[in-house]
Amino acid sequence: MLADTLAAIRAADPVAIAEARAFQDRLTKPRGSLGVLEDVAVRLAGAAGVCPPPLPAPAALAIFAADHGVHAAGVTPWPQEVTVQMVANFLAGGAVANAFAAQAGVTVTVVDVGVAADLPDAPALVKRKVGYGTADLSRGPAMTVDQAVRAMEAGITVARDLVAGGARCLITGDMGIANTTASAALISVFTGADPAEVTGRGTGIDDETYERKVGIVREALRVNGLDGGPLGSSASEALRALAAVGGFEHAALAGFILGGAAARVPVLLDGVIAGAAALVAAALDPSALDHCVAGHRSAEPGHAAALARLGLRPLVDLELRLGEGTGALLAHPVLCAAVRVMHEVATFDSAGVTEKPV
């Protein structure tokens, strides 16, 4: 399934991009006056292969939830049970992601790819458990390559099912206590940045815990043989790195991104966890990034490093560091507005507005 998905991904269409860029300049506004919105609408035209691109609505948020063995190393102040408790909160409609999704008219699906307990059935819950949490990445591989591929396939399936159900924009979400440690390790491996540059304070940690967390990320790279300079460019190396220091939700999100790209549906990325997953997806097929939009920039320092490597500019920057998909949900109306301009704004010609300044 992973191979089929990778084979289906198409790079952006340069003809649609050129058409969209020229079309932007014919709309009744001074050239370039919509700034980044013009760029993002042109990118979506390239991704869809048509100008104007389809409106990225309705949109669907998928929150991938999993637990992490590295929690035992003391990298977060929160108990591991909070992952499962927050999944219940999402399903009951009580989390910030639910409020933002309601505001943006986005549906919420929660995917259990590896939380540490069994969950009761619920209409919005998809059960695709690969394990009951990963192993401690600072002592050896967090998961096997087979588990990483199965989690990726869960993400691909969720993307396919949401698109089959009518979604025209996929929004990434995550929940997993301790997952900013795995994110920092992945970002360090895929960007070559030092762990101290890309490790942040996650949900909020004191200086002592922060120093320990940086040390744990460094140890994870050493123990897994990933501290020897930049990662090679083979797919098998990327999968091995993902399995060594990632989480089940990172793997599933990488699959979700590839699945959206294969379906030519834009994928709106959330924060540092999605950024780490996008680095994995890009290592498997750089063209997948043509279908991604960075929803926001998280306060977590690794996210800026990931976005720089991915070459993606975030739409919103409000110092959020929550995850769940919250930053991307805030960006969804902005993305829709950027595309709606191309469907509804009159041209100089059609509106009889003078096209050139004097």
Ligand SMILES: O=C(O)c1ccc[n+]([C@@H]2O[C@H](COP(=O)([O-])O)[C@@H](O)[C@H]2O)c1
């Ligand atoms: O999205 C982000 O950039 C982000 C930044 C900091 C924390 N989080 C969320 O907080 C949890 C992980 O934080 P921590 O400190 O336990 O590693 C996890 O559930 C993430 O969704 C998310």
Ligand SMILES: Cc1cc2nc[nH]c2cc1C
């Ligand atoms: C309460 C809480 C909510 C979250 N949402 C995403 N990560 C989270 C971490 C905590 C601790």
